[in-house]
Every structure is written in C-alpha cells, then in structure tokens.
Amino acid sequence: MKNRFCEHFGLTSPVVQAPIGSASCPELVAAVSNAGGLGVLSGTWRTPSELRSLIRKTQALTTRPFGVNLVLAWDMTERVAICLEENAKLLSFFWGDPGPHIPVVHSVGGKVFHTVGSADEARKAADVGVDVIVAQGWEAGGHVWGKVTTLALVPRVVDAIPELPVLAAGGIADGRGIAAALALGAEAAWMGTRFLLTREARVHARYQQCLQEATEADTLYTERFSGGWPDAPHRVLERLRDWEQAEEIIAHYSDGEAIGRLSSNLPAPGVTGNIEAMCLYAGQSVGLSREILPAAQLVAQLSEETHTAVCNLWRRQGTIS
Numbered sequence: 001m002k003n004r005f006c007e008h009f010g011l012t013s014p015v016v017q018a019p020i021g022s023a024s025c026p027e028l029v030a031a032v033s034n035a036g037g038l039g040v041l042s043g044t045w046r047t048p049s050e051l052r053s054l055i056r057k058t059q060a061l062t063t064r065p066f067g068v069n070l071v072l073a074w075d076m077t078e079r080v081a082i083c084l085e086e087n088a089k090l091l092s093f094f095w096g097d098p099g100p101h102i103p104v105v106h107s108v109g110g111k112v113f114h115t116v117g118s119a120d121e122a123r124k125a126a127d128v129g130v131d132v133i134v135a136q137g138w139e140a141g142g143h144v145w146g147k148v149t150t151l152a153l154v155p156r157v158v159d160a161i162p163e164l165p166v167l168a169a170g171g172i173a174d175g176r177g178i179a180a181a182l183a184l185g186a187e188a189a190w191m192g193t194r195f196l197l198t199r200e201a202r203v204h205a206r207y208q209q210c211l212q213e214a215t216e217a218d219t220l221y222t223e224r225f226s227g228g229w230p231d232a233p234h235r236v237l238e239r240l241r242d243w244e245q246a247e248e249i250i251a252h253y254s255d256g257e258a259i260g261r262l263s264s265n266l267p268a269p270g271v272t273g274n275i276e277a278m279c280l281y282a283g284q285s286v287g288l289s290r291e292i293l294p295a296a297q298l299v300a301q302l303s304e305e306t307h308t309a310v311c312n313l314w315r316r317q318g319t320i321s
C-alpha cells in the first residue's frame with residue numbers, strides 16, 4: 001500500500017488494530033504488526049509497572065512499530081514517561097487534550113496519534129502538533145467521542161487537514177470497508193470490533209460468542225456502563241432486554257473480586273458469572289465480524305479483500321434485467 005502513513009510506518013497493509021482496552025495484549029499487538037499492519041496496546045487500565053512490562057513483552061515479540069494508547073480522561077503523564085523510557089514512541093491519545101504531551105513525545109522523535117469526532121477538532125489537533133488523526137465515527141464500538149458517522153466524518157476531516165494522514169475508525173470490518181475508507185481519503189482503517197474476534201484478543205469466550213451471534217442492529221449507544229468512567233457514551237451489545245433487573249453484582253474476576261452491573265470493564269478470560277449482563281463493547285461492524293481467526297491471518301485476509309474490492313470497482317458489475 002503506497003501512501004504517507006503506510007510508508008512512514010512500514011505497513012504492507014492499511015490496517016490498524018485499534019486499542020480495544022484490556023483486550024489488546026502483547027500477543028495481539030505483535031501479531032498484527034508482524035503481519036504488516038499496526039498493532040496498538042492499551043495502556044490506560046494498566047498500572048504503570050504493568051504497562052512497562054507489557055511494552056517489554058510486546059517488544060520481545062516484534063521488532064516492528066506498534067502503538068500505545070492512553071485515554072486522557074485521567075492524568076497520563078507518568079504513563080507517557082514510561083512509554084518513552086521503554087522506547088515505545090508511537091503514542092495514541094483519546095478523550096482529552098493531547099497538547100501538553102506532544103513536546104515530550106516529539107523531543108525523542110516520537111509520533112502522536114489523536115482520535116477526533118469532528119473536522120474542527122481535527123484542525124485544532126493538527127495546530128497543536130498531532131501527527132496522525134484518527135476520525136472516529138458514531139457507529140464505532142467502545143467509547144465514542146463524536147456524533148457524526150464515519151462516511152460523513154472522514155472526508156470532512158481529510159479536507160480540514162490535508163497536511164496530515166487520517167485514519168478511519170468505526171463500522172469497518174472487512175476489505176470493502178477499508179476500500180471505502182481509502183476512497184474517502186483515509187490512509188488506513190482503525191478497526192476495533194473485528195479484532196475482538198481473533199485468537200489472541202484477551203476476552204472471554206462467551207463475549208466472542210455474543211459478538212458472533214449479533215447483527216448490526218444489536219448495538220446500543222448509551223451511558224449505561226458508567227462505573228469507573230462516568231459521562232462517557234459508549235457502544236455495546238444490547239444483549240439483555242431486562243438489564244434493569246440484573247442483580248447488583250453480576251460476575252467475579254478469577255481472584256474473587258466482584259464486578260458490579262455498572263462496571264465499564266469488559267469480560268476478560270477467567271471471569272465467572274453473568275457475562276451477558278457485562279459491558280460487551282461492540283460497534284455496528286459486529287454484523288460483519290464472524291470468524292475467530294489468528295490475528296495475522298485476519299490482517300492477510302483484510303489486505304486481500306481490500307485489493308479485491310478496489311479491483312471490483314473497475315470491473316463490469318453485471319446487468320439489470
């Protein structure tokens with residue numbers, strides 16, 4: 001793939017595995033980067049020392065670039081410093097002002113990605129020195145920053161900041177979606193929900209099963225799972241119609257810690273209890289997310305599908321009888 005973004009980071013496939021909370025683990029991130037995409041680790045819900053060891057573990061599994069994502073709803077200064085000390089210089093920010101962190105990242109030759117939900121916000125991020133803009137549409141899974149859908153948002157952001165690469169996030173789960181994002185002017189797709197269905201993703205098997213059974217009509221944009229992160233809209237599977245009736249404690253971690261019904265934590269492997277009542281983040285792209293694949297195979301498949309989708313645009317598409 002020839003564009004500024006892929007060439008700069010040495011990608012052979014215009015695919016970024018978006019940060020998907022605690023599901024993005026070193027095995028997933030490294031597998032994606034080794035396959036020619038870009039993997040992104042999530043650093044927010046890890047203690048500083050856990051983050052350091054996760055970065056080291058990822059570096060032991062790949063020599064290719066990978067990102068670390070930090071959510072700026074909380075103070076991330078210490079974690080930014082840890083990333084840079086560990087030579088993880090590709091930082092992705094979400095939900096806050098990236099400005100204060102940019103000088104220190106740039107001072108060591110690092111790059112800053114920032115997720116936005118509007119063209120105005122993209123312009124402001126470019127003006128404070130962000131290097132790569134992620135335009136996240138409303139159909140995205142997980143926490144959703146803006147209110148505009150991907151198809152309307154991406155070309156507006158591309159036009160607002162022609163000097164920077166734009167990545168398209170939200171609603172993309174196969175090569176047709178990636179080709180569409182490229183046609184809108186994006187230089188790669190930033191995909192979360194699809195990567196939950198990989199062998200490496202650190203999620204509970206029942207959660208994966210729920211994702212496989214869901215259609216594009218089964219997600220809910222809500223502030224329901226506010227425990228641990230209030231006032232932050234997110235998109236989840238609407239699995240329980242009688243959610244209000246769910247008990248206060250719905251599940252337990254393997255160490256016995258209780259999980260309340262408002263918890264914003266996703267079901268990790270080892271959790272026991274009412275998994276379906278937990279926060280099952282998913283975007284509308286869930287209807288296209290079916291098979292659980294090794295991440296490297298998924299990246300190869302997405303690459304191949306993108307190529308086919310682009311070629312098909314130039315072929316005769318049949319006739320109307």
Ligand SMILES: Cc1cc2nc3c(=O)[nH]c(=O)nc-3n(C[C@H](O)[C@H](O)[C@H](O)COP(=O)(O)O)c2cc1C
Pocket residue numbers: 018019020021022023042044069071093094115136139140141142143169170171172190191192193194196266281282283284285
């Ligand atoms: C399970 C899950 C967890 C997420 N956690 C984060 C996160 O920690 N940081 C972040 O910037 N975005 C997070 N997101 C949002 C994704 O990075 C991305 O914007 C979104 O998944 C794109 O839409 P898609 O799910 O349709 O691919 C999360 C998304 C999901 C599905």
